Amino acid sequence: MVGRSARLASLAVLRIGTLNVNGIRAADRRGLRQWLAEHDPDVLTLQEVRAEPDLIPEGVFDGYHLSCDAGSLKGRNGVAVLSKAKPLDVRTSMGAKEFAAEGRWIEVDLPELTVASLYLPKGASPDDAERIEAYHRKMRYLPALARHLTKARRAAAKAGREFLVTGDFNIAHTENDLKNPKTNRRSPGFLAEEREWFSQILGPRTLTDVVRALHPDQAGPYSWWSWRGQAWTNDAGWRIDYQLASRALADAAVTGGTYRDPSYEARISDHAPVVVDYRV
Amino acid sequence: MVGRSARLASLAVLRIGTLNVNGIRAADRRGLRQWLAEHDPDVLTLQEVRAEPDLIPEGVFDGYHLSCDAGSLKGRNGVAVLSKAKPLDVRTSMGAKEFAAEGRWIEVDLPELTVASLYLPKGASPDDAERIEAYHRKMRYLPALARHLTKARRAAAKAGREFLVTGDFNIAHTENDLKNPKTNRRSPGFLAEEREWFSQILGPRTLTDVVRALHPDQAGPYSWWSWRGQAWTNDAGWRIDYQLASRALADAAVTGGTYRDPSYEARISDHAPVVVDYRV
DNA sequence: CTTATAAGG
DNA sequence: CCTTTTAAG
Numbered sequence: 001m002v003g004r005s006a007r008l009a010s011l012a013v014l015r016i017g018t019l020n021v022n023g024i025r026a027a028d029r030r031g032l033r034q035w036l037a038e039h040d041p042d043v044l045t046l047q048e049v050r051a052e053p054d055l056i057p058e059g060v061f062d063g064y065h066l067s068c069d070a071g072s073l074k075g076r077n078g079v080a081v082l083s084k085a086k087p088l089d090v091r092t093s094m095g096a097k098e099f100a101a102e103g104r105w106i107e108v109d110l111p112e113l114t115v116a117s118l119y120l121p122k123g124a125s126p127d128d129a130e131r132i133e134a135y136h137r138k139m140r141y142l143p144a145l146a147r148h149l150t151k152a153r154r155a156a157a158k159a160g161r162e163f164l165v166t167g168d169f170n171i172a173h174t175e176n177d178l179k180n181p182k183t184n185r186r187s188p189g190f191l192a193e194e195r196e197w198f199s200q201i202l203g204p205r206t207l208t209d210v211v212r213a214l215h216p217d218q219a220g221p222y223s224w225w226s227w228r229g230q231a232w233t234n235d236a237g238w239r240i241d242y243q244l245a246s247r248a249l250a251d252a253a254v255t256g257g258t259y260r261d262p263s264y265e266a267r268i269s270d271h272a273p274v275v276v277d278y279r280v
Numbered sequence: 281m282v283g284r285s286a287r288l289a290s291l292a293v294l295r296i297g298t299l300n301v302n303g304i305r306a307a308d309r310r311g312l313r314q315w316l317a318e319h320d321p322d323v324l325t326l327q328e329v330r331a332e333p334d335l336i337p338e339g340v341f342d343g344y345h346l347s348c349d350a351g352s353l354k355g356r357n358g359v360a361v362l363s364k365a366k367p368l369d370v371r372t373s374m375g376a377k378e379f380a381a382e383g384r385w386i387e388v389d390l391p392e393l394t395v396a397s398l399y400l401p402k403g404a405s406p407d408d409a410e411r412i413e414a415y416h417r418k419m420r421y422l423p424a425l426a427r428h429l430t431k432a433r434r435a436a437a438k439a440g441r442e443f444l445v446t447g448d449f450n451i452a453h454t455e456n457d458l459k460n461p462k463t464n465r466r467s468p469g470f471l472a473e474e475r476e477w478f479s480q481i482l483g484p485r486t487l488t489d490v491v492r493a494l495h496p497d498q499a500g501p502y503s504w505w506s507w508r509g510q511a512w513t514n515d516a517g518w519r520i521d522y523q524l525a526s527r528a529l530a531d532a533a534v535t536g537g538t539y540r541d542p543s544y545e546a547r548i549s550d551h552a553p554v555v556v557d558y559r560v
Numbered sequence: 561c562t563t564a565t566a567a568g569g
Numbered sequence: 570c571c572t573t574t575t576a577a578g
Contacts, residue, residue, distance in 0.1 A: 356577075356578095402578060414577095
């Protein structure tokens with residue numbers, strides 16, 4: 001991933017990024033502002049904003065329109081879409097009443113694109129008796145989301161827009177999507193039922209995992225590393241942040257990957273931004 | 281206040297310090313360990329340890345006996361006495377049942393000295409309707425403490441020991457004991473009733489404010505500065521941490537004051553150590 | 561403004 | 570291990 005200055009100005013490229021900020025206030029302290037200035041995406045979707053809009057530090061999002069669903073749980077969840085273009089419409093429901101007002105879904109209509117920011121529940125292991133309800137909640141979220149993705153994609157097509165869902169799915173799809181697949185078979189985020197669900201929402205006529213399509217056979221690029229232990233240093237990461245695009249948009253992707261600064265100091269969050277350039 | 285290395289080894293001097301650490305774990309991160317190594321007190325009393333003994337970072341108190349009363353409220357209060365000499369007896373009650381198990385009082389018998397560490401409730405302004413109970417609690421604490429001080433001092437005398445009570449009294453005694461007396465007449469810690477109580481526990485035959493006796497007319501030396509605003513930079517402090525000594529011990533004090541490192545970086549806590557050298 | 565806590569990740 | 574909250578200072 002290179003800075004925008006490296007692109008030829010004459011190429012019309014739409015740069016879209018997604019980032020779980022793990023608290024917008026913490027991410028600002030850790031340099032999100034500088035990252036934004038340097039990489040200058042046209043759209044940046046955020047997850048885990050963890051603040052009402054009026055608690056977002058002054059000036060972080062200068063130059064962008066901010067669409068935000070903070071949800072009703074103080075200091076938790078919260079999704080947003082930053083866009084240089086002015087949104088034509090903003091919707092925050094993904095259909096299921098149980099998950100309304102959780103700050104996990106926002107979709108924004110831009111002139112030729114509907115873009116969504118998703119923060120899917122992390123869930124839990126089915127083996128963890130104490131947290132079994134978190135497992136079941138995620139299992140209820142998945143089919144509800146699948147239904148809404150189909151609906152939203154079709155609605156966008158009908159309106160003549162491409163459709164892009166971005167964000168933190170809290171699921172690594174294949175063995176290439178995490179450093180240690182063997183030891184994580186029973187871990188939330190790499191359960192068979194989660195991976196099957198993920199396979200099911202993808203397809204040539206539905207949604208394409210853009211970064212994987214650009215890098216079909218490599219391990220990663222990971223987008224999340226636990227804060228604990230040496231996960232970052234050892235690149236013991238997971239690819240759980242995605243851009244899933246409708247056909248024509250996916251085909252327009254020219255470069256894409258995870259922005260992982262080599263210096264620990266530049267770590268904005270436990271997630272790294274996933275950025276794709278689309279030639280439009 | 282100079283490092284121990286500056287003293288002649290042939291002078292028999294007992295160095296006693298008191299410090300509200302505002303969390304022993306934070307104070308360790310901020311350099312308490314180095315301060316201890318450099319200043320090498322024979323006794324250091326602590327307040328606001330805010331941790332059970334087994335949560336105290338490994339090795340901070342190497343070379344000292346640790347006597348501790350963490351109290352029953354997790355992460356709150358907690359007093360301790362570090363001593364190079366082995367304690368002969370340790371007591372943690374100051375008589376009032378209401379304030380037992382709060383982690384606000386510990387007294388330790390050393391061979392010729394009983395030394396106590398006190399963390400007196402901060403209280404509140406009588407004008408603050410929401411916190412009026414905190415005001416009343418402090419008002420109940422004061423007479424109970426006064427009674428116990430008399431008792432403990434007499435018991436020490438009977439056992440042939442000097443008596444020293446150290447710690448955070450959360451009261452500035454006179455106008456010389458805080459930077460802004462005019463604007464703090466209604467502030468907890470400088471209320472008339474608190475200051476009168478303080479006057480009443482002092483006396484030539486009872487207890488002497490050692491640092492004030494060494495520096496009778498100066499403003500300060502302050503021992504606490506709010507974290508907020510520019511209090512530290514402007515030296516807008518309060519002298520609320522004391523060493524109150526029985527007659528002979530007070531007369532043995534040779535130097536004493538507040539250790540305030542000029543560099544902000546060296547600030548161990550919102551309080552500074554109050555250190556006195558006693559020629560014994 | 562800082563320290564703890566608790567729950568959540 | 571980090572971020573939030575809440576309470577306390």
